[in-house]
Amino acid sequence: MNNNLNRRTILTAAAAAGLAIAAPAHAKARGKVVLITGGTSGIGKATAKAFAAQGAKVGFCGRREQLGRQVEHEIRKAGGEATYIRADVRKPDEVRAFVDAVAIRYGGLDIAFNNAGIGASGMPHELTLEQWDDVMDTNARGVFLAIKYEIPHMLKAGHGVIICTSSTAAEQARPTGAVYSAGKRAVQGIVKAAAVAYGTKGIRINAILPGTTDTPFVRPPGIPDEAWAKFKAAYGPLNIDGIERMAEPEEIANAVVGLAADGFGYLNGASVVVDGGATAGRKMVMPPGFPN
Ligand SMILES: NC(=O)c1ccc[n+]([C@@H]2O[C@H](COP(=O)([O-])OP(=O)(O)OC[C@H]3O[C@@H](n4cnc5c(N)ncnc54)[C@H](OP(=O)(O)O)[C@@H]3O)[C@@H](O)[C@H]2O)c1
Known part of the structure; x- marks a missing residue:
């Protein structure tokens, strides 16, 4: 049994048993x-x-x-x-x-x-x-x-x-x-x-x-990734004391x-x-x- 199949089999069995196995035991x-x-x-x-x-x-x-x-x-x-x-x-x-x-x-x-x-x-x-x-x-x-x-x-x-x-x-x-x-x-x-x-x-x-958090709420629609990355790099130091970057x-x-x-x-x-x-x-x- 390859690893993928093994994982799929376990996931299916777990789902059937009502278990969420993606979560660590301490979750x-x-x-x-x-x-x-x-x-x-x-x-x-x-x-x-x-x-x-x-x-x-x-x-x-x-x-x-x-x-x-x-x-x-x-x-x-x-x-x-x-x-x-x-x-x-x-x-x-x-x-x-x-x-x-x-x-x-x-x-x-x-x-x-x-x-x-x-x-x-x-x-x-x-x-x-x-x-x-x-x-x-x-x-x-x-x-x-x-x-x-x-x-x-x-x-x-x-x-x-x-x-x-x-x-x-x-x-x-x-x-x-x-x-x-x-x-x-x-x-x-x-x-x-x-x-x-x-x-x-x-x-x-x-x-x-x-x-300020990097979501579609603040990111202008249609702006290319590169331009947005530049904007973010400049925005943090100008506007955010402490960590100096937007949140993810x-x-x-x-x-x-x-x-x-x-x-x-x-x-x-x-x-x-x-x-x-x-x-x-x-x-x-x-x-x-x-x-x-
Ligand atoms: N991003 C920031 O910088 C920032 C900072 C502080 C607080 N917030 C707050 O964080 C929350 C999430 O914003 P976000 O940044 O994740 O923006 P977002 O990506 O635009 O997400 C906004 C979410 O609200 C939903 N929504 C809007 N109007 C709705 C309505 N009438 N009924 C049901 N769902 C509605 C949208 O879903 P649909 O459009 O599919 O309905 C979307 O899932 C907002 O309350 C925002 O004010 C954001």
């Missing part, structure tokens, strides 16, 4: 049911893969069905367990159906990562009402809806972990970032209220605040997996900044010839 999320909003791309996709690699059963949503099916396929091909379900987080019926479907398919809900989000940029007096509503409906109301429909499953089980994606933009604003900062600040508010509402019920809820989505994913682990049982209502040090410092660009 933190082994056997857990994980729900992710916005898993078709970027941070959500990397987090779906990271949890699945730990042996979790992952249900994730997003609106782009082809991408969703592709991510599901990639995870299954790697020996993990994942199901894509189309849902738009702005629509209450779709969020409820998505949450319930994940819980029914995998037998409960242990961890939720409410991550779906969009951006919009414009000076406050130039932002349109459509931009405002779309960002707030997705980034703030979408997180509220997810929590609203996840909590009953977790109350029933007597445990649960929820992590919501805010942003360092909740703490630091740019002139064109009014609606994005407002929406991400709203996420922190929802998280804090939910954390004190359900802390005694075995459910802990936190916000993660990523810094896998680095944010690893933080989410870590924070969701049982060992973080006392972390509740927190805003966890994962930005390489960007908000800890303050880049100061001196005029030419001025001594530092």
Whole structure:
């Protein structure tokens, strides 16, 4: 028997026995049911893969069905367990159906990562009402809806972990970032209220605040790889104190997996900044010839 066949045979037998053998025995999320909003791309996709690699059963949503099916396929091909379900987080019926479907398919809900989000940029007096509503409906109301429909499953089980994606933009604003900062600040508010509402019920809820992360969210569409690599190399030292580079989505994913682990049982209502040090410092660009 060659090695490939041997591995395939073991995988098939393990799948038949309901085991996820891709995960090491010490994996933190082994056997857990994980729900992710916005898993078709970027941070959500990397987090779906990271949890699945730990042996979790992952249900994730997003609106782009082809991408969703592709991510599901990639995870299954790697020996993990994942199901894509189309849902738009702005629509209450779709969020409820998505949450319930994940819980029914995998037998409960242990961890939720409410991550779906969009951006919009414009000076406050130039932002349109459509931009405002779309960002707030997705980034703030979408997180509220997810929590609203996840909590009953977790109350029933007597445990649960929820992590919501805010942003360092909740703490630091740019002139064109009014609606994005407002929406991400709203996420922190929802998280804090939910954390004190359900802390005694075995459910802990936190916000993660990523810094600039290399995803389609920040990368202009169609830019060639070489040009993007140059931009990234210049962006880090100019904008990010500390590590001086953008995050990779896998680095944010690893933080989410870590924070969701049982060992973080006392972390509740927190805003966890994962930005390489960007908000800890303050880049100061001196005029030419001025001594530092
Ligand atoms: N990248 C950064 O620098 C950065 C920094 C801080 C915070 N964040 C936050 O991190 C989260 C993930 O962003 P990303 O960087 O990974 O960007 P991304 O690659 O554009 O991913 C965004 C995800 O959100 C989903 N989404 C957007 N609107 C949705 C809706 N109405 N219903 C369901 N899903 C929706 C998208 O799926 P569909 O399009 O398929 O629906 C996609 O899966 C966002 O909340 C973003 O604000 C990003």
